[in-house]
Amino acid sequence: MNVVAIPKDQYGTFYDTDSYIIYASSQYGQPCGVDTVSRDVKSPCMEYHIHFWLGSRTNPDKSGVAAYKTVELDGFLNFLTTQHRETEGNESPRFLSYFKSGIRILRPELIQENHAKLYRVKGKRIPVLNEMPQLSWDYFNSSDVFIIHTPNNIFIWTGRAANAIEKLHATKIAKDLKEEFNINNIVFVDDGYEKTLSDDNKREFNKYLCLDKRLILPENNDVEKNGTCQRSSIRLYRCSENNGKYRVAEIRSGPLEQSDLTADDVFIVDHEIYGIWVWVGKRANEKERSEALRNARGFVKKKKYPSNTKVTRVVDGYEPTEFKMLFSTWKDDVKGGKPSILLSKYDAITMEDRPTLAAETQLIDDGSGTLTIWRIKQSHIVEIPKRTPRLLFSGDCYIVLYTYSTSSDQKHLLYCWLGLHATQEDINSTTQKLNEIDDELGQLGFQARIIQNRETAHFLQLFKGKLTIFKGKGTDYDDPAGRDMNIAIIHIKQEREPPTFTGFFPSWDKKFWKVSINLSSNHHSKKAIRN
Known part of the structure; x- marks a missing residue:
């Protein structure tokens, strides 16, 4: 239940049983991602984003810690950040934009050598590689692209109604897997033409997916595939607290104006399936700031929206572009500003x-x-x-x-x-x-x-x-007995020994000395051995 830093070479890999916190900062309006080079920025116009990502099988304890630590980090950064609640399979475009090569969502219990795996490739702009629970025809459908990863081959199976961009993503991912796992071949398999493979490839494919049991589900006519967008109304609510009770009152329905927001209050912008935004005025009290995201989640439950509905908290004066686009007019007044961390005297x-x-x-x-x-x-x-x-x-x-x-x-x-x-x-x-x-x-x-x-x-x-x-x-x-026990063998192996060490020796040649020290309660020796 602790927050653990992830090595940079593992950025973009997520386990569906865990929860994650992602922090991103950049100049206002500029892209940010895993390949962004850190540098000193003199411009005060900065934006700060904190995402906490919840795997589909994470438990309430882990998701609770992620939410709590997100609020804690926000406080550490002077409450200037935009907070995003992300769920597996419903990641926001901003979240996905950090990972230009896509993200991998894996199942930790399936991490085994020489174990065949099934992945589904989704996403038009940014690919999302999602590991399936098992290698079975039950997960196949004619509108998606799948990768079958075996010890000797990587098969790219393409549904007859699959998106052309997802086919391209799958090819790039297969090449990465081939190099990563030192696999010999990449084999392309078209939906319905599995039995036309060469004898060797067909034998290998049939070993993991029996061709006689082939069953493909029909095309998945979701919003992304058919290119149509569901209509969604937009409404504005004012939040207030009276005698310990939190009240949410509807102010108006869209189109919205920037002037509808006042700095003394907290507002919820309800965009239904496209997400819930909670806006915190600059003069709102600290409790409203810290609990804004939690109260927005309560709003989602009260409205009986899906549990994976996107929820984002923004701060007055530091609104991201995607929030401003919800309003018919918006006067840009980017204040920027940098979080003050551990303010005190400096050397x-x-x-x-x-x-x-x-x-x-x-x-x-x-x-x-x-x-x-x-x-x-x-x-x-x-x-x-x-x-x-x-x-x-x-x-x-x-x-x-x-x-x-x-x-x-x-x-x-x-x-x-x-x-x-x-x-x-x-x-x-x-x-x-x-x-x-x-x-x-x-x-x-x-x-x-x-x-x-x-x-x-x-x-x-x-x-x-x-x-x-x-x-x-x-x-x-x-x-x-309470006596000091000085027993140690110390190997000094850095190029330049620190002055605290060389001070033990009256004459020290900085270029050629190596030292071995043996200390014990009965015997003390300092032995310098010339290189």
Whole structure:
């Protein structure tokens, strides 16, 4: 039930049992996607979007955490973002536009080597590759394109009424799969002509889909296929809260004018099958801001719209183009603005010398504040004495409290550091204890989650370049008698050893020395071995 960062090479791959959060920022009106290069932007006209995507088989706990974390991230960004609720198979055009090569929706229980799989290819502009529950004729129909992925071949099966663009998408995806899985052949199969394949290909195809049991469903006459659009009316509702009761009153039906919106209130634009938009005025209270999306979902349920109806929250002054298009007139007044993150004093020297690094890492100061560290030990927290070296263990979890002063008051920053080999029990305890400490501080602290090997620049700064991470659990090295147990073998292998290390040696040749250190409670040695 935690938020975990996904490697960039996996962007666009989703599992239908999970929930995801996607954050995208760009200059106003400019495209953004997985291939967009990050750069410093001086223009204040920016737009920020947060999507939370729900797989068709995700559970309420995961979807609840995704929604909660989306609101939390929005607050972290000063409530300037547009929030989108996305569901599998009903993704918005903006969401799909981030992934120019398309998205893959997979079933995690089917991840097996040498296991044949069936995919359906959908989408005119952006392809969506959807993995079917099993390889069976039951999922075939004459209006779609399917990919049968076997250990030796990739078959592209094309329905007789399939869209030509989807055929092209399927070919490109098949080429990617061929390279990815090192498969020999791509075989094209036309609906109704399966038995005209060559003997080898027909034998391979029949192994996974028996040709004698072939049964193809008729054409699927959906909105996208027949090219017609269902008519939809548009209505505007004003939302208000009175004595704890949330009320929604209809103001007018379309066409809508920008002047219908007032900055003191929250409004819902009901576009029926094309989605629900909730607009938050700049003078609306914080509760209405944070609960706008949830209240819009309640509106969907009350109207008995499908559960996959798109729901989007927009903020006064930061409306995206697709929202403005719902109104007959709209005066463009893009304010832009950048979220202020961790506002406090900055290290002026660092900011001047490395402005890009400072912007990316949000270094709040020079790390000269007060540091307190606790280790999670059997559901309890144990404070690490300040005289003890700053050592962390990969099998443990730690809570780090950093207290620093600003020009006006004192602030707190709470880090929780999770070792790669920490148990789930310790991780859960860390989250619980972190909230308890935050409550004791009057919820005045900012919480940040750190995973081993992904430490931020400011977190490393707190340890003054002396952070050392050992394998195992710290409890394995605790001495029952209370004495320090210094047992370690350290291999220094970076190109340039840090000054904190070279300072141990009176004469240090920076180019040629390698060092092996063996420390124990009974024997101390420093041995330098020339290269």
